[in-house]
Amino acid sequence: MEIHEYARLDAIALRELIATGKVSAAEVEEVARRALELANARLNALTMPLFSPALEHAGRGPFAGVPFLIKDSAPLAEGVPFSIGTRAIPPHITAERDTEVMSRFRAAGLVTLGQTTAPEMAISFATESARYGITRNPWDLDRGTGGSSGGSAALVAAGAVPMAHGSDGAGSIRIPASACGLVGLKPTRGRTPAGPGADEHGFGMSYDFALTRTVRDAAHLLDAVAGPGVGDKYEVPRPARPYAGELGAEPERLRVALSVRSWSGGTVDPEVAEATIAAARLLEEFGHDVGEAGPEVTPEEIVEGCRHQLAAVAAPYLMAPVDLPKQVFAEVAWKVVEEARSLSAMELLAGFARQNALTRKVGAFFTRYDLLVTPTLAWPPAPHGTFDFDDAEQTTTGWLESIFQYGPFTMLFNVSGQPAISLPLGQSSGGLPIGVQLVAPYGREDLLLRLAARFEEAMPWCDRTPPHHVAAGQAGSDSGSSAR
Template identity: 60%
Template sequence: MRHHEYVRYDGIGLRDLIASGEVSAAEVAAAAKDAIVAANDRVNGMTQIFDTPLGSAPDGPLAGVPFLLKDFGPVADGVEFSIGSRALQGVKSPQDSELMTRFRAAGLAAFGVTTVPEMCISYATESVRYGITRNPWDLSRGVGGSSGGAAAMVAAGAVPIAHGSDGAGSLRIPASCCGLVGVKPSRGRVTGAPGSGDPGFGMTGEFAVTRTVRDAALLLDLVHGPGVGDKYTAPPPARPYLQELGASPKALRVGLSTTAWSGVAVDPEVAAETVRVAKVLSELGLQVEHASPEVSWADAFLGLKGQLAAVAEPWLTSPRPPQPDKLEAVSRAVLAWVRDLKVTDLLACLAAQHRVSRTVGAFFTDYDILVTPTLGQLPAPHGTFTYDNPSHTVDSWLTSIFDHGPFALVFNVTGHPAISLPLGQSADGLPIGVQLVAPYGREDLLFRVAAQLEDALPWRDRTPPFSG
């Protein structure tokens, strides 16, 4: 299978080629290995490339489809997860996560691990350990974070699907930066078992970035559902998500907002593309009007700090505490800040999460979909989110991140499902993602509307200059 042929297909397309006998799984694997090496040379999106892909079910629904794992974990038995840090070099997962078990059962063939910012706490995938991950649309621009390596490699043509996680936009924002589909499922839709029952105090969820809506829908069909003893369990879908593609969404009521809850200015190109998408939805028969939940940004920001405490806890309580000189400055600052938290501080963070959840939940009693930009700005140049400024505090550094991406965090706080779609482009050809959000547990509505937009505003033939 030639490289230019391999990169034309999404996951389902490759699956169908293998199933028909037109190509063999071995031929796809060889093409994938070459594509991964070539893409990594361009964008630096890998922490490791496996000599042999991790074993998967040969009769799975996505049997033989190439796939990548995120350096976040533990995920896969025996595979190093360093979370982008020199401090965790050599630490390996003691077992497969339940999600990894489902990836294997789906037939996905994992070829390696993708880059992340240290501790997965930045919108820039630029770690000291692995260096800068570059955007295949413009090598001088960032790929977002924390699933930045995953998005860079999918966009660069390495694989059609890559694992990621989303704690404050970490799937949707890289998808927006790299022109991909990024889904954050409802809280409890995808299990964190057995390692975590309440990831990030319910704010973090794992899933994937893809090139097409149908790949995202099928993959969620294959991996959703609770693990044993999960604290949160999302209501099961009425039918497979893949069946939502092609279903009419015309009776839905849609709210449109391009105003950030933090009050920060939104790039005019980003806002204009979001409004254009809303106009297309109206032309498709949906009832669209300007509306937004009245979110307290102070509460959303405070809620994030509870998640930071959950992220930091394993680093602070580990039998092998990280050596300070092997941590980046921002990681040292975050760990010091969390170490000084009082129980009452943490309870205030959790109470703020609940207030935001109530407000957004009330909005979705009147609306079926909310449309916003995914990011407030175009993909940022490298170095934008460094902690080198001596005047930076944890708060000021976080503010600089959320000034760039003010639309994603709220829905990690609330647990609502959200998807970023690559529906727009800037005058310079950079991707602009548009975010759709649905009521809790209603990924079916997201896929229904997303499929309509994929048909109306197709992106399949748009490819980055540094890919393929």
């Protein structure tokens, strides 16, 4: 198998080739390693050399033999170093055990080959850090990949792996999906497990899943990892049938809300707005009722509803057994640590009350509508350096407000818990990807996947590849062996 052949296949297609013996899992892994090295040399999206050997996994499973990557967002996999993009965590510190979702990745047969970059503390919509430098977008090396799952997004978009782990605390799966032209699903709160070390990531605002190139990969992977872990405090109602069974199913007639005015009070790029409106028009053609509407929340409510999550982000550093000097942190990260250190119990409870109020407002909105359509980002992928994480004058609130201008439509659903998906439905006049976000009522990933599959059929995106895709110029020149 050659790189140009491998890089255009999604995870399900690769699994079918392996299962039928047309190519071996070892051949797929070997070509994936070459593709990853080639892509990373351009994009700087890996935190360390590739794992050798790959992380242990089941030899059977729905994705047996499919290459995969994990994000440097937490102590995820036993024995693997993690840093969350900061110099404050020494390189010798490793995860003590697998998280439940990592155990499920292994059980699904995914072959984890490496770890991808994230911004410091994973609290930026730009994957740029003092520890790892700038991660570059395969659509334009001068543009960012979004954050915080930017390393995963870059390598999936470049064709180096068909899908990769991501986590989403304020849009951190959906925003890189939009910036890199991918499918990015944030599940319902509680759909994927947070244990065994926690009942809720980020006070219930952070979610583990993945970035994919196709809707069917997202559906099959959700089938593999969804559901509560043993002893989990919360359990989301299970779907009536597997998510993969929603592909090709016709949704009932829906009441669809369209919102393209920025919820931050900022501007939305006209091309982004037009791509979103075009998606809504297509929903009308599908037979759904579309009107302009959105949750009745203010920018201040959204930002304040997210602020207390910063305490959860800073908690591992505050509980560290050693003093951490300011010099090892970027300025904004240090201010997050300081604010978390000074936070009182009453202030934290007030934050939970704000989250509860927002959750109820959004829940009420979805009693009137079955689906909400918005842009994912307000603008096409931002140039590097747009967000200064080392600005000594910046405050934590000011930082949240600045990234909220870029990603005004995603944070709210981290607070309120509804499932949301970003689909690569548009392109700017300069050829940059534009994502459109679909949001469904609590627990309705089935509806999102039905609609996403319809969009993928009507507005196919898989043939659109970035200039810095690993298959570019590879046909006929790859030294890999051909599959028989």
